[in-house]
Amino acid sequence: MLLTVNMRDKRPIYKQIVSGIKEQVLSGELKPDEQIPSVRQLATDMNINPNTIAKAYAELERLDILYSAMGRGYFVNPDLSKAKNTEEEEINNELILLVEKAKKCGIEKPRLTGIALRIIDNIYGICQDSGKEWS
């Protein structure tokens, strides 16, 4: 499992770890019931205080991304429905706040719409939705 923390990222380290693992789980990179590194192991690998890793794992369990088996470690939750709902709701809320801010700051609707669609195209690629291109 590859995971890095960015020194320049202003988010606390434990939240960067939460995000990193959450994305690997929700994107399917980590498989259902797959075991992830132990707190100690990851702490050693990333050169980070074990307390910080433990805090991240606890948060991931709370988010229904991982489950723990006492004394055996942490595993990927095979039922991600709850986590996916939570995640989408969170993205929704953040988007609402962002659009409200844009409106309050005087950015016009067509301008914001243009920016949003352009960013989505850039990140997903123009034809990601069809699944195959120019077949």
Place this chain on the structure above:
Amino acid sequence: MLLTVNMRDKRPIYKQIVSGIKEQVLSGELKPDEQIPSVRQLATDMNINPNTIAKAYAELERLDILYSAMGRGYFVNPDLSKAKNTEEEEINNELILLVEKAKKCGIEKPRLTGIALRIIDNIYGICQDSGKEWS
């Protein structure tokens, strides 16, 4: 000038004040060269320590939203071009991070596009750009 801090908002008080005044300035609610309440005045009105208000005002000056004159007070910067650019860039960057997160978490492109357009419509109104609706 109306301004409130939200106790349930996790952002620090001084940042809430920065956002509040920034939005009032960028939306044109506060006019160019208009004087805003003095540090002490706003501190009294909002029941907040003057140091906290001063910190917010200093940040707003750094952002080219306000300018100050020793012994006279704080005023709305009549040239908001820099501040508007900064603001739009910031919104852009936040949007990029949000879309990247959505993609990594497995949200499909058409789904995200739909969510984004719906939120924009809800907040701006369907026909904000035309000014009148199907009259």
Place this chain on the structure above:
Amino acid sequence: MLLTVNMRDKRPIYKQIVSGIKEQVLSGELKPDEQIPSVRQLATDMNINPNTIAKAYAELERLDILYSAMGRGYFVNPDLSKAKNTEEEEINNELILLVEKAKKCGIEKPRLTGIALRIIDNIYGICQDSGKEWS
């Protein structure tokens, strides 16, 4: 006598006035023994508190730029030798501090020399020293 204060200038108003009058006197724009506007007159003209003007005039007297005649007003000192020495010494000291800072910050000697000569040329004009050009 034309004199303006710049709202955006971070120097206090009274110092801006001191600088403005000092420059007009040392450049010869204001003649020896010429009377300058009264405190009240200038305060009215510039829409500034009389105390601020009075503070500037007092400072200019201290600098041997002006002299005052009780009850008759302020006049340009006909003997500017002291003031000119003070001024040159001050410019000297500021230049020393600036060069020391540049060195400490890692700017190389030839680079700084180039910058300085270019600025002097730009402000004085290439041939100001000869007095006539390509005669």
Place this chain on the structure above:
Amino acid sequence: MLLTVNMRDKRPIYKQIVSGIKEQVLSGELKPDEQIPSVRQLATDMNINPNTIAKAYAELERLDILYSAMGRGYFVNPDLSKAKNTEEEEINNELILLVEKAKKCGIEKPRLTGIALRIIDNIYGICQDSGKEWS
């Protein structure tokens, strides 16, 4: 890290600290990613209130001289390009103001050029660029 405040210096304490650390970083005395003393440590060492140190450090982070990581401390930014540009621009602007003042005050071009070159020689040494002198 050696750092002192000068009581005869009219600049506020926090700005003296900013200058001191900025110079040590830009001159290479402090190395990339090197940790600097904690806010509390430096406050104790210099017998200054921690709030004042924190204000200086925050300013140094804004200037891209330092970066901070919550719970871990402040470090020297390894990418100083921005900070160096800002610094050189600032020196440039101060120099322009100084030369304009000199001109307005009646100092002739050759005189000012002489003063400037002499000061640069004195501070950098006659042959700083070659490294050895007339050997």
Place this chain on the structure above:
DNA sequence: GTGGTCTAGACCACT
């Protein structure tokens, strides 16, 4: 341990 925020209150220069 680390930095970040906030309050309370003082003193200063400037208007």
Place this chain on the structure above:
DNA sequence: GTGGTCTAGACCACT
């Protein structure tokens, strides 16, 4: 009156 600086001390989240 205005903002700017500083001290003292508290509490918080993060490591």
